Amino acid sequence: MSASGARGAGVGAPERRDVKDACCWVGPGPHLDGRHADALSAAPLRELLRRGGIAAGLVSPAAGLTARTQEEADAANATLATLPVGGPLVPAPVVAVGADADPEVAGRSVIRLAATGARAVRIRLDATVPGDAAAGTACLVRRTCAAVGLPLVVHVRVADPRCVPALPGLDECGDAAIAMVARAAPGVPLLVTGVPNGRHDGLLALHPDVVVDTAFLDGPDAVRRLVARAGADRVAFSGHAPYLSPGAGLAKVHGLSEEDARAVLGGTLASFGIAADRR
Amino acid sequence: MGAGARVTTACSSRAEGPPPIIDAHAHVGSGFAPWRGGVDAADDLAATARDCGIDRVLVSCLGRDGLLEHPSPAELTEANLIARRAVSEHPELAGLVYVSPDHPRASLDEIERHIVDGPFVGLKLWIARKATDPDVGPLVERAAALGVPVLQHTWDKFVDGFPGESGAADIAELARRHPGAILQAAHLVGLGRRGVDTVAPYPNLLVDSSGGDAVEGQVEYAVRTLGADRVVFGTDAPLRDVHAALAKITRAAIDDAAAALVLGGNAARHYRRLAQGGQVRR
Numbered sequence: 001m002s003a004s005g006a007r008g009a010g011v012g013a014p015e016r017r018d019v020k021d022a023c024c025w026v027g028p029g030p031h032l033d034g035r036h037a038d039a040l041s042a043a044p045l046r047e048l049l050r051r052g053g054i055a056a057g058l059v060s061p062a063a064g065l066t067a068r069t070q071e072e073a074d075a076a077n078a079t080l081a082t083l084p085v086g087g088p089l090v091p092a093p094v095v096a097v098g099a100d101a102d103p104e105v106a107g108r109s110v111i112r113l114a115a116t117g118a119r120a121v122r123i124r125l126d127a128t129v130p131g132d133a134a135a136g137t138a139c140l141v142r143r144t145c146a147a148v149g150l151p152l153v154v155h156v157r158v159a160d161p162r163c164v165p166a167l168p169g170l171d172e173c174g175d176a177a178i179a180m181v182a183r184a185a186p187g188v189p190l191l192v193t194g195v196p197n198g199r200h201d202g203l204l205a206l207h208p209d210v211v212v213d214t215a216f217l218d219g220p221d222a223v224r225r226l227v228a229r230a231g232a233d234r235v236a237f238s239g240h241a242p243y244l245s246p247g248a249g250l251a252k253v254h255g256l257s258e259e260d261a262r263a264v265l266g267g268t269l270a271s272f273g274i275a276a277d278r279r
Numbered sequence: 280m281g282a283g284a285r286v287t288t289a290c291s292s293r294a295e296g297p298p299p300i301i302d303a304h305a306h307v308g309s310g311f312a313p314w315r316g317g318v319d320a321a322d323d324l325a326a327t328a329r330d331c332g333i334d335r336v337l338v339s340c341l342g343r344d345g346l347l348e349h350p351s352p353a354e355l356t357e358a359n360l361i362a363r364r365a366v367s368e369h370p371e372l373a374g375l376v377y378v379s380p381d382h383p384r385a386s387l388d389e390i391e392r393h394i395v396d397g398p399f400v401g402l403k404l405w406i407a408r409k410a411t412d413p414d415v416g417p418l419v420e421r422a423a424a425l426g427v428p429v430l431q432h433t434w435d436k437f438v439d440g441f442p443g444e445s446g447a448a449d450i451a452e453l454a455r456r457h458p459g460a461i462l463q464a465a466h467l468v469g470l471g472r473r474g475v476d477t478v479a480p481y482p483n484l485l486v487d488s489s490g491g492d493a494v495e496g497q498v499e500y501a502v503r504t505l506g507a508d509r510v511v512f513g514t515d516a517p518l519r520d521v522h523a524a525l526a527k528i529t530r531a532a533i534d535d536a537a538a539a540l541v542l543g544g545n546a547a548r549h550y551r552r553l554a555q556g557g558q559v560r561r
Contacts, residue, residue: 048495051530051532052530159492160468160491160492161437161438161439162434162436162437162438162439162440162469163436163437163468163469163471163491163494164437165437166437166438215492216492218491218492218518218519218520218523219314219517219518219519219520220314220315220323220327220516220517220519220520220521221314221315221520222520223520225314241495242495242496243494243495244492244493244494244495245493245494245495245496245526245527245530245531246495247526247530248493248523248524248526248527248530249493249523250526251520251522251523251525251526251530252520252522252523254522255315
């Protein structure tokens with residue numbers, strides 16, 4: 001890709017109107033204090049994405065990041081009701097799968113959410129390891145999602161742990177737990193968002209169904225090089241707003257062929273069936 | 280530079296044309312593999328700067344094959360010669376002398392070699408010792424006397440910190456002790472809003488935008504709290520993606536005048552030897 005004109009603009013992907021973001025958050029949540037108050041509701045989030053050059057996003061409630069039970073998750077999911085129906089912010093409610101979550105309730109919640117307009121379900125595995133109760137619940141959710149045709153998203157990192165105080169429920173699970181969840185429904189793509197820098201290749205190698213995001217990917221030309229190693233169909237752009245600047249995140253996507261850029265900036269996400277809000 | 284040096288809003292006199300874009304924090308060294316077809320990382324750094332419209336990149340070398348926390352005098356010399364060679368081969372690059380309070384005498388010699396008798400434009404302090412260590416003082420005083428800034432690594436870490444790593448409070452104390460020196464605290468993301476608040480009272484202290492993730496609102500907060508004249512653009516490349524680091528500034532909700540200062544106006548004003556072409560100046 002040749003240099004784009006404006007000084008300081010970098011040589012990112014050409015201006016697009018169809019960029020889709022695999023991970024953004026709405027409402028209050030961990031590490032989102034008053035400093036982010038202007039980006040907590042749907043309208044400011046949409047403006048933040050628009051300013052970053054992003055047309056649509058898969059949105060989950062930030063409070064759901066630390067939900068221990070489905071009751072807490074559903075309270076957080078209520079925030080998604082603020083998203084305009086049919087708009088570019090596509091709801092991905094949270095299902096609780098931690099040690100305190102009831103597996104049966106989790107499974108039933110997937111079916112309920114699928115019937116009420118969810119376009120995907122997002123879970124956080126916390127410090128889950130294969131063999132523990134949370135792992136079993138996560139696998140059940142994975143199988144149920146596959147059965148009802150609802151894409152599942154596993155979220156790992158919320159913020160660089162060096163930069164924020166540790167909070168209960170925000171530990172990061174290891175690759176083995178994610179691979180175990182992937183194996184629970186073989187042949188069905190599994191989107192992993194908030195992948196910490198340095199773990200993308202390992203996760204992709206662990207299971208062929210895993211697709212990773214770009215929010216925390218860093219290093220020179222990191223997206224281009226990851227796509228060269230793994231293929232664009234296994235990489236989805238995410239900006240992780242309002243934690244991170246979606247515009248700066250989008251700037252990481254540069255140096256790709258038009259075909260690969262199209263995939264990373266929306267095609268891969270669309271292949272999950274997450275093209276638009278259909279509530 | 281006399282006591283009470285202060286960051287000002289006045290831009291250096293400059294010919295007509297767009298304001299400069301200066302990456303005030305980057306690295307070279309064979310420990311960094313080239314990533315886009317160059318012979319070495321310096322090649323790729325310069326090529327990326329050209330692509331992104333970055334006029335100058337301030338580089339230090341922290342070790343030949345890796346990042347050395349406690350370099351010996353010989354390793355300091357070797358590292359600075361690597362940076363010197365990169366600077367001589369790439370007009371986009373300008374050098375910062377890697378110095379260590381573990382070796383004050385050798386570090387002062389390096390300053391003589393590369394600033395007094397060479398083209399380098401500032402100093403780089405990493406994590407050998409905290410910024411408050413008494414042996415840091417003479418190095419900073421020498422920089423102040425020469426009128427060159429000091430880039431000090433900073434990061435207030437909740438986990439995984441290094442023993443000699445400085446945080447906002449450390450560099451704030453250094454700034455208090457040496458009001459005649461211009462200090463650049465690295466890694467806005469590592470300082471956070473609390474760190475910005477901590478360094479705010481010291482007008483001789485700049486903060487660079489390099490390092491880590493692009494935390495939403497952080498550049499805006501720094502500009503609002505410190506003033507646009509105390510924030511400088513940096514990438515920490517090749518550890519980081521230059522395009523994304525640049526977008527932290529170009530995508531921030533700050534006005535054009537502030538962005539111009541952050542992107543290069545401030546660095547041009549303080550790294551005065553950039554304009555002097557790194558001429559020998561005894």
